[in-house]
Amino acid sequence: MTPDPLNRLVAELAKLPGIGEKTAQRLAFHILRAPPEYARDLSKAVLEVVEKVRLCSRCFALTEADLCPLCLDPRRDESALCVVEGIADQMAIEKTREFKGRYHVLHGVLSPLDGVGPDQLRLKELLTRLEDGRVEEVIVATNPDIEGEATALYLTRLLKPMGLKVSRIAQGLPMGGDLEFADPATLARALSGRREL
Numbered sequence: 001m002t003p004d005p006l007n008r009l010v011a012e013l014a015k016l017p018g019i020g021e022k023t024a025q026r027l028a029f030h031i032l033r034a035p036p037e038y039a040r041d042l043s044k045a046v047l048e049v050v051e052k053v054r055l056c057s058r059c060f061a062l063t064e065a066d067l068c069p070l071c072l073d074p075r076r077d078e079s080a081l082c083v084v085e086g087i088a089d090q091m092a093i094e095k096t097r098e099f100k101g102r103y104h105v106l107h108g109v110l111s112p113l114d115g116v117g118p119d120q121l122r123l124k125e126l127l128t129r130l131e132d133g134r135v136e137e138v139i140v141a142t143n144p145d146i147e148g149e150a151t152a153l154y155l156t157r158l159l160k161p162m163g164l165k166v167s168r169i170a171q172g173l174p175m176g177g178d179l180e181f182a183d184p185a186t187l188a189r190a191l192s193g194r195r196e197l
């Protein structure tokens with residue numbers, strides 16, 4: 001018979017994406033066998049992440065304060081704004097060190113079949129950010145799949161009439177590929193080879 005606390009841990013771990021029952025069990029045994037400090041550090045880190053990490057009120061990336069370090073950094077070029085689907089994409093682009101501007105995280109892409117329309121994304125906030133006229137170029141870095149392309153098209157139609165330069169990252173990325181998993185060199189090429197829409 002498996003002790004209840006172990007069952008509970010396995011059940012919680014199995015709720016994580018990509019973790020099946022078997023892997024959950026293996027992880028639980030690992031935690032059980034490790035020195036007790038590991039379990040304490042792990043549970044502390046899990047709690048801290050939900051208690052301390054939130055979304056930047058300007059770009060909607062992750063932050064511990066109201067504004068994220070990137071929004072506060074005066075060395076970042078405020079004339080260029082890179083629009084991404086999710087936080088993982090923003091992190092992947094930032095890792096390339098190719099982009100010196102600022103970001104805006106949409107937290108999704110347009111997907112009418114899944115009920116995701118413009119109101120479900122951080123689009124209103126994007127438009128508000130563009131009001132002061134400091135941004136000159138919006139680089140749309142959504143994934144090269146159907147929803148990502150549809151979102152790019154939607155943004156182009158919305159932003160071009162506002163007199164903004166709208167560009168799309170180059171197709172160095174495989175169609176249907178996931179930006180967050182692209183290697184930094186490919187992603188850097190896609191950024192520098194962006195074309196105006």
Ligand SMILES: [Zn+2]
Pocket residue numbers: 056057058059060061067068069070071072
């Ligand atoms: Zn920010």
